Amino acid sequence: MTFALLLIGLMMLGSAAWAMLGRNLIHSALLLIASWAGVAGFYLWAGAEFVAFAQVLVYVGAVSMVVLFAVLLTRQNQISATLIEPASRARAATGILTAACVGAIFGAAILSTGFHGAASAGPVSSVKRIGLELMHRNGAALLIVGVILTVALLGATVLAASDSKNSPEDLP
Amino acid sequence: MTLYAQSLWLIPALPLLVAGIGAITRHRGVAIAAILAMAGSFVLSCLALNSALAEPAAHTAYNFAWFDLGHGAMRLGFLLDPLTAFMCVMVTFVGTLIFIFSLGYMKEDPNFSRFFCFLSLFAAAMLGLLVANSLLLLFICWELVGLASYLLIGFWFHKPSAAAAAKKAFITTRIGDLGLLLGMLWLYNSTGSLLFYDGGHGVLEAATLASLSGTILTCGLAASTAIGLLIFCGAVGKSGQFPLHVWLPDAMEGPTPVSALIHAATMVAAGVFLIARVYPLMSADALLAAVPVHALTVVAFIGAITALMGALIACGQNDIKRVLAFSTVSQLGYMMLALGVGSWTAAIFHLLTHAFFKALLFLGAGSVIHAAHHEQDIRSLGGLSSKMKLTFITFAIGTCALVGVPLFFSGFWSKEAILHAAHGWQVSHLPFYAAVIGVILTAFYNTRLMAETFFGKPRSHAAEHAHENSSTMTTPLVLLAVGAVLLGFLSTPYWPWLQLQLDPTLEHEPASYGLMGLSVVLVALGIGAGWALYWRTTRTKASAPDPLAVRAPGVFAALAAKLGFDEFYAATFGRLNDLIAAVADGLDRWVFGGFVNLLAKLGVFSGLVNRQVDEDTLNGGFDGVSESVRGSGLRYSHAQTGEAHGYLRVMAAAFIVLALALVLGGVR
């Protein structure tokens, strides 16, 4: 059990770390897809199949496509991308340091806590059950989230839509 | 009779209405309106006289409340009795004639309508004075009359001498009016009323008089005496008695119709009228033996002094109007004398006749002045008897009346009544002697005036080319001359009709032929002396010395200088007034003004301090605070670097701090 977890975790973390450190943007996007797949795997190991499927559908399927589209639409000079300025180096160092601190604090907190939880047999979830929960008790939230999604995507479309007067890309 | 008394207010109201109209328009028709108003008042006065003569002894009063004063009301009223009625008839008749005369006299004056407005105002005030039953209403009209006199004396106000004369008249009469006001206040305080006749409670009725004469003051005088003397002060001022006579000669600066109406016939007679009106009050102390002085004694002596003094000074004057002015002073003295010695009816009789012949003389003088292009010095006139026949004849009639030429002229009868009364006075014969000397002098100076003005050869260019005036100016002269003759017969010693109407309780005394003969002799003496000096050899040149000056130069110089009253007053009261004024000015400028300036400077100083505090402390404070807020805002805004990484970093750091705080604080 734990071995599978470790493996999934390793894959997740590794691809995430490589993605964040990489120079090439497309490589980073693809590696992140792998990471998200790893997360989905974790959900499967934990017994939340529905969530795992949702994760795959949304993240691996949709979000990654959107990311790739964005990357492709915002290509810039390769030359400037390879240079790392000193300021950027300092910033990177500060960022990693900060993240390390946060991680340290979290880790300390987690390791020093004794959880009295039920260990082995996980909860049983059925899609019917999830459906009932969603529609029955969280119906309002569901509707609101639906609205949020609609509005957000409409907004994103509007934002990303090209401004025909100003954009030089459309000029012949 | 009460209906007439109630409607008496119409008599002054008609001229008042015209005065109001005249105040708002410059149309020359105001003159015609004024004449018609006066004529209307004359008709009403005749009706009133008719009503009054039906019951001569009655004093019909109509009183009404003017305004409420809490415990009582201030009451005014109108009085109808023979005195009022005769005076009203005289004033309106003479007034109408003088108004008609002014049509011609003031024709070329640019302020024609203003003249008639003021004349109407004067007439309204004078008539109001005559019909008043309340001392308060009388006083109000008294002051209005004084105002009208000021306005009319100073009618040609751009002449400095006229403006000064108007001021002098107003101020001098004001001094007298102060006494009148004090008397009025004392009377109101003692009796609670200012009405003359009020159904038994009036001031002139028996009950009040008994209480007033019964009150003896600490100085020994009776209250009625004191009040009477104070009221007499007003009469002294208004009627030009010694010592307040100094304004009358100067008042000749006004146009001649003004001199005729106001300073001969009517306004100056108001003082005599006042004393006659309050005669019961003045004579209330007659039966008291222990008082130091009776009010009427004072009146008699002042009248006598004035009569003599006026006649003396008139002998030395060279301006035709000045002679007549001093003659008026003298004749008013006669009237006061008559009042003092006990015969107020004789005084009123003389007042009525004097009004006619003095107005006639003044209008005649006006005619002469107008014809001679405003030449007023008698030394430069002469020979006008042939050039201005009508004026000459009427002037002669007036002079005869003034002098008292016997039998046909009114002055003889009225002066006769006065001499009779003076002779019969128990207290002293001094006023009688003064009156006698005055008769001689009156005849003398009037002869002098006639001789210098009308006889002999014309002594100047103006006199050469004089000619008779238009009928608007000569017709009033004729009418007044008729009056001057006929009025005398109203009260001869054989038939004292007028005096009986005025005072039905008068005892009929038999005629004294000795006295009548004496006055004839006196008149003859005076005329003779005048003829000898001035008529027998008339003046040859304007610059030739006066025959009297040749014979008695010192006396003549003193008389010509009006016995130095003006100089004396200027040296004493004038200087005192200047001193007080200087002190008051210094006080006002340095003490009060200094104090006010100090306050002002304090105000300015505190304003400055305030501004500094406001600018430095408050503004500075607020500005400082605002600046610091802005500055800190500016500084804090630098924290907005615009870099998303920076924000994230800060958020992460804050989260670390929070977590540490929670962990170390004991939250698990």
Place this chain on the structure above:
Amino acid sequence: MSPLHLCLLISTGLFCIGLAGALARTNTILVLLGIELMLNAANLNFIAFWRFGPSPASANGMIFVVFSIAVAAAEAAVGLALIIAVYRHQKNIRLQDANQLKG
């Protein structure tokens, strides 16, 4: 060390990696991806506690994660649209260059 601890540590690690990426990288898209990683780490936490938590019968954890995924997707879409708009304006997607809102 129970499995719960391990799960939590893994999610912490993912969170830190995401944080580091968001703080260190210049490219705006990578910053966004870092943030997505952080969200995913949070979701991991939820599922871990659902699996090893005290009340196994409730589906609250899953429901929450479903919603979280949905919202995160919407947010990613909007963010990327913004990045495209910014790119159109300044011709690159360096986050440092988009600092006009500074004080």
